[in-house]
Amino acid sequence: MHYSSKLIERAVEEIAKLPGIGKKSALRIVLHLLKQDPKQSHQLAEALIQLRDNIQYCRECHNIADEALCYFCKDTRRRRDIICVVEHFKDIAAIERTGHYHGLYHVLGGLISPIDGVGPQDIHIESLLQRVRQGEVTEVILALSSTMEGDTTAFYLTKRLKEQQVKVTALARGVPIGSELEFTDELTLTRSLLGRTEF
Amino acid sequence: MHYSSKLIERAVEEIAKLPGIGKKSALRIVLHLLKQDPKQSHQLAEALIQLRDNIQYCRECHNIADEALCYFCKDTRRRRDIICVVEHFKDIAAIERTGHYHGLYHVLGGLISPIDGVGPQDIHIESLLQRVRQGEVTEVILALSSTMEGDTTAFYLTKRLKEQQVKVTALARGVPIGSELEFTDELTLTRSLLGRTEF
Known part of the structure; x- marks a missing residue:
């Protein structure tokens, strides 16, 4: 497709690299951003850079973290x-x-x-x-x-x-809540039978 | 939803502002970017900023343009x-x-x-x-x-x-190529009759 603008072309190409977004959706996003306040594009760009440059893994539990310790390891109220x-x-x-x-x-x-x-x-x-x-x-x-x-x-x-x-x-294995016994597969049913709990 | 990371939360929020992208797709995009080379996020951010800051309207024809004149007005080969x-x-x-x-x-x-x-x-x-x-x-x-x-x-x-x-x-109005006469609406058919061309 011909966008008659290198700026649009480049933005469409970069956006279309994201999962689940084709060139048509990418162009729609570009046209949307052009209609919005420039601040929105800047905030989006800034959020992406901050994310990619500052994300790290918790040194305790390997969860994703904004600092050396993640949200959970840092939280003194957790057991x-x-x-x-x-x-x-x-x-x-x-x-x-x-x-x-x-x-x-x-x-x-x-x-x-x-x-x-x-x-x-x-x-x-x-x-x-x-x-x-x-x-x-x-x-x-x-x-x-x-x-x-x-x-x-x-x-x-x-x-x-x-x-x-x-x-x-x-984690307990068994019949999921809300599902009908008739349609539960044999393996799940076997596990839920063997692991039956006292009523 | 709880992302346990302010960086992820902010990126998801900004991405979910785009048309056709909900919070779930936004999170998928964020996780995708985290798996990719940081260069990709930077190129995307850069393309968005360049787009928003440098796009302008052609002073001749008001088409979107990378410079004062658009791609077509600049092109000396065009009539x-x-x-x-x-x-x-x-x-x-x-x-x-x-x-x-x-x-x-x-x-x-x-x-x-x-x-x-x-x-x-x-x-x-x-x-x-x-x-x-x-x-x-x-x-x-x-x-x-x-x-x-x-x-x-x-x-x-x-x-x-x-x-x-x-x-x-x-532009000529008439029956679209490939469409069956039976299913063409009356207005289009009237226009195509009045504007009939010699064979």
Whole structure:
């Protein structure tokens, strides 16, 4: 397409590199920005630069952080005797939305996957063991995906954590709230049967 | 939603102000940028700032321009005796895609619309008459939308331009290529009948 302006062309090209945005949407965004106060484009540009230049990983839990310690590790009101282990920092947002967890986190940054050549040394397991070794932690909750890789990682972590006499728990597996039994798959149903709880 | 990072929160907020992008897509874009080379975020930010700070309107035809004159007015290979009048600079892209026009343009920046309080003095009509008055132009093509406002504007322009003995033409109205007669609306069919061409 011919934009008859190098400025527009360049902006469209850069915006179209973003996921889920094609050249047509990019042009729409450009025309929108041209109609708005220049301040908006400047604020957007500034936010992107600040984000990319200043984001870091928490030195304690590897969560994304604005400073050396992340939002949770910095928060003195959170329980420091319990650590919830997740694969990705996006998972933290999901757990926070429940409003039922008030401990710390640990972001592995991946899952053990022999098929992809990812071993225990490739993800943040040593630093988790290190945190537990300091003695303050009494429980580690494994909040990993219910996949082969998630289970492999949970299995390995349980083995390593048990050496340190810490309580290891995992998210309950079962029939999701609101779903009908008729349409629940056999594996989930099996897990929910085996893990049935007393009424 | 809780992002546990002010940097992410601010970037998401700014991105979500863009048309067609909600908070979820904005977060996806932010996470994407964090995975990419920092250079990409910087180039995007730079393109936005350059766009907003340096774009201007062509002093001849009011098209969007990187300099005082736009891409077309600057191009010495284009015919200078013919001007195609459009409402918006986006219309230029549509005409350029045909590859069958090699003259200059004039962007009105709107259409006469008494209902919305837009009169002839509110759009770039005087500067068009001025360009024609200079004598080089022999034909003015009205490439306006086939709406009430488009027709009103075309009527007014024709009246004013005729005073200067310049040839005024308009885009042909008729049955679109590829469409079936059965499904063509009566107004279009009436226009195509009245404007029938010899075979």
